[in-house]
Amino acid sequence: MTVPAKPLPTEPGILAFHKRCEDFYPADAVDAPIAQQRQWYDALCAEFDQPSPAGMIREEAMVLGRIPTRRYRPARVTTETRLCYVHGGGFVVGSLQSHDAICAEIAEAAGAELISVDYRLAPEHVWPAAFEDCFEVLKYLLRGNGPVVLIGDSAGGNLVAGLVLKARDEQLSGVVGQALIYPGLGGDTSAGSYVEMAEAPGLSTADVLYYRDVYQAPQDNPYAFPLAHADLSGLPPTFITGAFFDPLRDDARQYAARLALAGVEVRFREEPQMIHAWLRARHMSDGAATGFAALCGAVADFAGREATT
Numbered sequence: 001m002t003v004p005a006k007p008l009p010t011e012p013g014i015l016a017f018h019k020r021c022e023d024f025y026p027a028d029a030v031d032a033p034i035a036q037q038r039q040w041y042d043a044l045c046a047e048f049d050q051p052s053p054a055g056m057i058r059e060e061a062m063v064l065g066r067i068p069t070r071r072y073r074p075a076r077v078t079t080e081t082r083l084c085y086v087h088g089g090g091f092v093v094g095s096l097q098s099h100d101a102i103c104a105e106i107a108e109a110a111g112a113e114l115i116s117v118d119y120r121l122a123p124e125h126v127w128p129a130a131f132e133d134c135f136e137v138l139k140y141l142l143r144g145n146g147p148v149v150l151i152g153d154s155a156g157g158n159l160v161a162g163l164v165l166k167a168r169d170e171q172l173s174g175v176v177g178q179a180l181i182y183p184g185l186g187g188d189t190s191a192g193s194y195v196e197m198a199e200a201p202g203l204s205t206a207d208v209l210y211y212r213d214v215y216q217a218p219q220d221n222p223y224a225f226p227l228a229h230a231d232l233s234g235l236p237p238t239f240i241t242g243a244f245f246d247p248l249r250d251d252a253r254q255y256a257a258r259l260a261l262a263g264v265e266v267r268f269r270e271e272p273q274m275i276h277a278w279l280r281a282r283h284m285s286d287g288a289a290t291g292f293a294a295l296c297g298a299v300a301d302f303a304g305r306e307a308t309t
Contacts, residue, residue: 006199009245011273013285018201018275020047030210034092034123041093048280050101053108060096063140067133068118070096072104078111080146081176081303085116086134086163088154088181088277090211092122099153102279106151109296112303115141119159127217127224134159135166142167142174149177149302153279154248155211157183161255162223168234177302179239179295182276184208185251186225193249203276205247227255232262237305239267239298241291243274269294 009015024044029037055075063069083106087099096118107114119133141148152160157180164178187194189205198205217224238259242252249270256268271278273287281288 006201007197007245008201009273009275011285011287014273014275014278014281014287017278017281017284017288021202021277021280027204030207038093041089042095042098045098045280048101048283050105050283052101052104056104056108058104063137067137068096069137070100070103070116070118072107072114072116074108074111074113076111077113079303081112081149081305082141082144082146083107083110083112083114083149083151083299083303084138084141085114086119086150086152086156086159087116088152088156089121090207091130091155091215092211094121094155102153105282105292106296106299110300110303112149112300122214122216127215127221130215131159131162131223134163138163138167138175139172142172147174147176149179149299150175151179151181151299152183153181154184154276157181158185158224158226161185161226164235165226165229165232166223175236176305177237177239177299178235179241179299179302180252180255181241181279181295182243182246182248183240183251183255184211184248185227185255186219187227187248187251187254189247191250193251194247197245197247197249200245200247201275203246203248208247227251227258232258232264235259235262235264237265237267237302239269239295239302241269241271241295243276243278244270244272245274246276248276267298 025040057073059071087094119130150160194205222229240256259266271291278288282292
């Protein structure tokens with residue numbers, strides 16, 4: 001029997017990025033103890049750090065005395081809208097530092113203040129700890145001056161999608177946009193891209209199942225599995241970007257389509273040569289650089305609008 005070839009992109013930049021990732025974060029990392037996974041992930045993230053934009057101010061703060069956040073204020077701020085970034089990492093790894101350079105560059109590109117959230121991680125803190133932490137930070141920001149745009153990658157995209165739904169359901173005003181970057185939204189792991197891209201570089205379907213198992217979110221909760229939410233109407237303008245070589249690809253496709261059917265303003269991109277976590281390849285890969293520019297452009301546009309919700 002012929003063994004099917006693993007799906008692989010052909011762009012040299014993203015292939016070089018993936019090779020460097022595997023040097024720091026092995027493909028079977030989920031089989032290692034949690035502490036080891038976090039050590040590998042921190043080393044990986046540090047490998048792709050970039051110099052901070054000139055004049056960028058960072059400030060640490062605790063929301064409600066217990067949720068660590070980091071505020072980024074670029075030298076040139078052009079809007080009162082604030083950005084809120086929720087990092088990825090399968091709900092298991094990631095921190096303020098892991099996404100520091102990404103947050104700084106988005107804040108700089110958008111000309112907006114950005115707040116990054118250091119939510120509690122699984123398995124020490126399972127669902128709904130991470131979601132509750134992020135929602136408390138969102139409510140805190142909405143009590144301040146100006147509207148908010150939410151941004152999240154991977155697991156962070158899952159959290160952002162749920163946060164926006166809950167904010168709508170609780171009639172909280174001020175969320176004027178969301179950007180979901182290769183989000184995991186609770187799709188059917190036995191169909192579509194979860195089968196086609198089961199062995200994709202950077203993230204496998206087995207990895208997705210592992211992270212879901214560790215997170216322990218109930219499958220009937222629409223904030224944890226946003227694709228299961230029956231009503232997607234009344235949500236703010238949305239930017240969604242997926243990667244073709246990613247088991248989560250169809251989650252992005254399906255959510256974008258459902259949002260459009262619900263009358264939501266949605267911009268959808270699928271990066272044809274990208275793999276999961278391509279955000280970190282933005283300085284190595286032409287495709288990632290193009291995708292990152294599109295993300296920053298959408299965020300800047302959302303942040304430049306006046307609050308209407």
